[in-house]
Amino acid sequence: MLPEQTHVRHGLAHLEEGFGxxxxxxxxxxxAVENQAITEPQLLEKLSTLHEELEQIPNVEEVSSLFSFFPNLEAPDIHSLLTEHQQQLHEDDWMLINRHVSKNNHAAVFDVITTDHSSSDTNRSIVQDIRDRLATTEDYEIYVGGETAEGMDTSKSLNDRLPMVLTFTLLLLFFVLVVTFRSLLLPLKAIVLNILSLGATYGILVIVFQWGFGSTIFGFGDFGFIQSFIPILLLGLLFSLSTDYEVFLLSRVQEEYQKGMSNEESVAIGLEKKPLL
Structure with a gap:
C-alpha cells in the first residue's frame, strides 16, 4: 500500500512486468522423506508426476523444480546424473539444483508461480487446492509454504482466537469499571459504546483500505485485503484508549459530585475540564 512514487513500488512494477x-x-x-534419498529412481518418478499435477492446476503459470533442468530425461537418468556422473554437471548447474534439493538429500522444493499476487483469492484457492489434492503418502510428506500459505494460516489462527480475545477484553473491562465506579450500568454502557466504535473503525478500515475508496486522495493503492494482524491490534488499542479516557472523564465527574455539585453540574464541569487526548 505504499505510494506509487516509492522505489519499492517501482521495483515491484518492473519485476511483475518482466517476470510476471x-x-x-x-x-x-x-x-520431505526420511528413510531414503530424494533422488532415488522410484521416488523421482513420483515427484515427476507431482510436478505435472502442479502444472495442471488452473492459474498456475509455471512450476520450477529439479525436473525443470532435465525436461527430457527419465527418472533413472536423472538419478544416474546426480549420483554417478556428477562430474558432467558444472558448478552453475549445481547451484540451480541445490536451489530445489536439500543438502542432506531428503527434501525437494517445487516453486509454483501463479498468475496473480500472493494475497489474491486466486492464490488462496491454489494453496487450498494443493492441500486438498496432494496428500501425504507413505513415501513422502508434503508441506505447502510461501507468502500466501503463511498469510492464510496466520489469518486463520488470529480469526480463531479473536472471539476469545474479545470476550476476555470485555469481561476484564467490565470487572475493572465495576470495581472503579461501583456501578453496573456504567460498565455496560461503556462496553456497548466501545463495540460500536470498534465496529465503525473496522467499517472505515474496510471501505478505505480494502475497497479502495479514497485511496487516490491519501496516495496509496488498494490491494483488496487488510493485513491479518490489524483487526486484533486495533481491538486492543481502541479498547485501551477509550477505557482510559472514560475513566479519566468519569473520575473528574465523580470528584465534582463528591464536592456537593448536582448531577448536571458535575457532568458539565467534568466535560469542561476533561483531559485532552
Whole structure:
C-alpha cells in the first residue's frame, strides 16, 4: 500500500512486468522423506508426476523444480546424473539444483508461480487446492509454504482466537469499571459504546483500505485485503484508549459530585475540564 512514487513500488512494477505477477512470491511445495534419498529412481518418478499435477492446476503459470533442468530425461537418468556422473554437471548447474534439493538429500522444493499476487483469492484457492489434492503418502510428506500459505494460516489462527480475545477484553473491562465506579450500568454502557466504535473503525478500515475508496486522495493503492494482524491490534488499542479516557472523564465527574455539585453540574464541569487526548 505504499505510494506509487516509492522505489519499492517501482521495483515491484518492473519485476511483475518482466517476470510476471506471481514471480515475486511463489507458492512453495516441500516434499520431505526420511528413510531414503530424494533422488532415488522410484521416488523421482513420483515427484515427476507431482510436478505435472502442479502444472495442471488452473492459474498456475509455471512450476520450477529439479525436473525443470532435465525436461527430457527419465527418472533413472536423472538419478544416474546426480549420483554417478556428477562430474558432467558444472558448478552453475549445481547451484540451480541445490536451489530445489536439500543438502542432506531428503527434501525437494517445487516453486509454483501463479498468475496473480500472493494475497489474491486466486492464490488462496491454489494453496487450498494443493492441500486438498496432494496428500501425504507413505513415501513422502508434503508441506505447502510461501507468502500466501503463511498469510492464510496466520489469518486463520488470529480469526480463531479473536472471539476469545474479545470476550476476555470485555469481561476484564467490565470487572475493572465495576470495581472503579461501583456501578453496573456504567460498565455496560461503556462496553456497548466501545463495540460500536470498534465496529465503525473496522467499517472505515474496510471501505478505505480494502475497497479502495479514497485511496487516490491519501496516495496509496488498494490491494483488496487488510493485513491479518490489524483487526486484533486495533481491538486492543481502541479498547485501551477509550477505557482510559472514560475513566479519566468519569473520575473528574465523580470528584465534582463528591464536592456537593448536582448531577448536571458535575457532568458539565467534568466535560469542561476533561483531559485532552
Amino acid at each position: 505477477v506471481g514471480f515475486a512470491s511463489p507458492i512453495q511445495v516441500v516434499v
